[in-house]
Amino acid sequence: MITSLQNPRVKLCVSLRDRRPRKDTGLFLIEGYREILRAVDSGRKIETLFVCPEMFLGIKNEELMKKCGGEVIVCSPQVFEKISYRDRPDGLLAIAPQQHLGFTDLKLHENPFLLVCESIEKPGNLGTILRSSDAAGVDAVIVCDPTTDIHNPNVVRSSVGTLFTIPVLEAGGEETLNYLKENKIALVAATPHAKKEFTEVDLTVPLAIVVGSEQYGLSENWMNRADIAVRIPMCGVADSLNVASATTLMLYEVVRQRRNSIQR
Numbered sequence: 001m002i003t004s005l006q007n008p009r010v011k012l013c014v015s016l017r018d019r020r021p022r023k024d025t026g027l028f029l030i031e032g033y034r035e036i037l038r039a040v041d042s043g044r045k046i047e048t049l050f051v052c053p054e055m056f057l058g059i060k061n062e063e064l065m066k067k068c069g070g071e072v073i074v075c076s077p078q079v080f081e082k083i084s085y086r087d088r089p090d091g092l093l094a095i096a097p098q099q100h101l102g103f104t105d106l107k108l109h110e111n112p113f114l115l116v117c118e119s120i121e122k123p124g125n126l127g128t129i130l131r132s133s134d135a136a137g138v139d140a141v142i143v144c145d146p147t148t149d150i151h152n153p154n155v156v157r158s159s160v161g162t163l164f165t166i167p168v169l170e171a172g173g174e175e176t177l178n179y180l181k182e183n184k185i186a187l188v189a190a191t192p193h194a195k196k197e198f199t200e201v202d203l204t205v206p207l208a209i210v211v212g213s214e215q216y217g218l219s220e221n222w223m224n225r226a227d228i229a230v231r232i233p234m235c236g237v238a239d240s241l242n243v244a245s246a247t248t249l250m251l252y253e254v255v256r257q258r259r260n261s262i263q264r
Contacts, residue, residue: 001074002050005082009073013050013083013093017153022098028151030161031086031093033057037064038161039096046070048095052080055091068094085153098151101169103179106140112185113137113254114208116176118144118222120243121214126150127158128244129211134162136251143170147213177225180208189218189226190250192240198230203254204261211247 002009015021016029027047030036040046046068051061052075065072075083083093115138120126126148133141143150150168171179180187186207190198210226212218217240223229232246240246 001076002079003076005079007079009048009050010079010083013095016095017085019149019152022149022151026098027095028098028156029085029093029153030096030156031084031089031153032157032161033061033064033090033092035156035161036068036092036094039094039164040064040067042164044096044099044164046094046096048073050075050080050083050093050095052077052089052091055080055089057090061092064092070094086157101167103169103171103175105169106167108183109139111204111258112183112206112208113139113258114142114180114185115140115247115251116142116144116180116187116208116210117247118173118210118218119147119213119216120211121147123148123152123154124158125214125242125244126152127155127160127163129247130155130159130166130168131162132244132248132251134159134165136248136255138166138251140167140169142176142208143168144173144176146170173219173221177222186227187222187225188228188230188250189223190232190246191218191223191229192231192234194229194231196228196230197233198250198253201228201230203257207254209247209250209254211243211250214243 022028030039048071049068050073054077115133156163186205188207189210210222232249
């Protein structure tokens with residue numbers, strides 16, 4: 001049992017909240033029962049699992065501990081509060097190797113449905129987008145020119161572990177544009193300045209929805225290369241939605257149209 005806050009393992013956990021140590025070590029944090037379970041069920045390797053039985057909320061924690069297969073370290077409540085980044089920890093935190101996918105790892109369906117996120121700044125937004133993408137059945141999420149990395153603990157937390165359930169890769173903008181062109185995937189840009197509303201265009205074709213950063217939206221390069229530009233109608237004083245909310249609406253319009261086309 002670890003009881004000292006000065007233990008090197010404790011210091012490693014705390015350091016992995018920051019981007020530089022994650023990059024240097026190739027490791028990242030996964031906290032919480034659902035998140036760790038989804039990582040393990042998706043084939044992710046768990047290197048170390050820190051547990052605090054006094055904080056357990058469920059009865060299946062021992063089953064999860066066996067499934068993880070890595071080293072299990074018991075912590076005192078004080079130590080676990082130190083390494084946890086949650087307001088209400090449930091006594092489970094894992095260290096795992098990062099996974100970096102490339103375009104060669106993607107296996108597209110017959111009618112591809114992709115999401116491209118350009119320079120999303122807030123980890124919470126990126127995590128929520130991943131959660132919506134999983135729910136909508138997106139083939140893959142491509143994070144272009146990222147300002148926050150996909151292994152940020154708050155991305156893992158806000159995605160509720162869906163970071164592990166769909167392919168997520170980081171790539172440059174030009175590389176992504178070339179990939180979409182080579183695979184004949186239409187580029188649908190979401191912008192408040194478009195003339196057509198998102199419900200007025202055909203989203204049943206092979207496509208990639210592209211959304212931009214919270215502050216600036218899509219860059220000019222993406223807007224100029226888009227095959228279709230759409231907007232979400234705004235009836236109040238606000239001129240745009242939060243990027244995660246807008247993305248969710250766009251994704252589910254694709255789901256709606258494709259289901260309707262099958263029913264016909």
